[in-house]
Amino acid sequence: MNALDGTTADRPEVVTRVRVLIVDDHAVVRRGIRAYLEVLDDLEVAAEAADGQEALEGLESMAAHSELPDVVLIDLLMPRMDGVVATSRITERFPGVRVVVLTSFGEMERVHAALANGASGYLLKDAEPGEVVAAIRAAAKGDVFLDPAVARQLTREIVAPPTGISALTGRERDVLILVAQGHSNQAIADELVISERTARTHVSNVLRKLQLTSRTQAALIAVRQGLLPPQA
Template identity: 45%
Template sequence: MTIKVLLVDDHLVVLKGLRFFLQTQSHIELVGEAQNGEEALQKINQMHPDVVLIDVMMPKMDGIEATRHITQNYPNIKVIILTSFSDQDYVLPAIKAGAHGYQLKDVEPDILVETIEAVMDGQKKLHPAVTNQLMTHMVDDEKTIDILTSREATVLKHITYGQSNKEIAAELSISEKTVKTHITNIFGKMEVQDRTQAALYAIKHKWFD
C-alpha cells in the first residue's frame, strides 16, 4: 500500500531535504507541501494525505493548533510532529492535541520511515527524548494497579510490551472487540487518553515489576 504524505514546515531547506528522501521510498508518495498550519489544512482538502509530517513553530498557525484541527476533523489522518524541540512546552501540548508520532529533526531516515509505517498501523512512535519528557512530567496522583480488574491489568501489561489489539486478542484467546472494551475501561480508570500514556504510567510506577 502506498502511503500518501503531506509535508508542513516553514523552512524551505527542510522541505527540500525531506522531499528528496521521501521520493526515494517506493511505498511513500509525497502528495504536497505547506509552510504553515493554515496552508496545511487547505492542502489536506485537496490532497487527502494519509500522514501529515508537521513542524511545531510556524507562522499563521503553529503545528500544535494544526494538529488539533486535523485530529478533530480528519480522524483517519495520522499526524507526526517533526521538530527541533523536545521540551515539555511542546511535547505535552502536541500529544494532547492528538499527535500520533513525535520525532526530532535529527532522527535517522530509516527511523522516520518506521514512524510513518507505525502510525499507519495504529501505533504511537515517539523519539526517546520525548518519551523521557512524558515520563518525567506525568502527573502522579498515586493510582495503583488495584484500580484495574485482573483481566484489565493483563491487557495493560501486554500494551506495555507494545503489542497491538490483534496480538493481545490472540495471546489471551479473546476477540479484538473485547480487547477494545478492556482498553476503554483502562483509559477511563487511569484517566489517560491513549495506550502510550497508559503504558508510560504503568512503567513509571513499576506496576509490573
C-alpha cells in the same frame, strides 16, 4: 489462478504506498524530507505546505477529490498557524489522517500539547532518517512513535511525577499567573498568542496538577507561592 491449468500466475507484488503531506516553513527542510522519502517504495509525498493554514487548505482540497494523505509530517513553530493548532484541527476535520510532529523543540510542554491535540508521533529534527520513516509507517498503522529522548522524559514523569507548583511547566506557570490576575481563557490565549482551545487545555492541566477545582483556588495558590503580589 491460470484458468487453463489451475496454476497461479506470477504477478508483480502491489505495494500500498503511505501518502505523506510535509508541513514546514523552511523550503530546504521540505525538499530534504521529500528527497529522502521519495526513494522508498512504500512512501509517497502527496504535497507540501509552508504552515498550518496552508496545510488545512490543501487538505480541504484533497478531501474534495478523495485524495487525502495518510500522514501529515508537521513542524511546530510556523507562521500564521503553528503545528499544535494545526494538529488539533487536522485530527478534528480529517480523523482518518494521522499527524507526526517533527520539530527542533523537545520541551515536555510542547510534547504534551501536541499529543493532547491528537499527534500520533513526536520526533526531534536530529532524529535519524530511519526514525522519521518508522514514525510515518507507525502512524499509518495507527500506532504511536516517540523520539527516544521524549519517551524517556515521559517515562520519568510516570515513574516519579512532580507535585505542586514544581509539576507545572513554564507555560503553565504563566497561565496560572494570568488566571490569578482574572484573565479569561480567551484573554490568556491573546496574551500568550495561542488558540483559545490550547489556553483552555493549559488551565485544565494547571487545576488538575494542583488538585484544585476552581480558578479562585488557583489564584490563592499563586499568591501563596509568590508568583504575584497579594491584592491590597
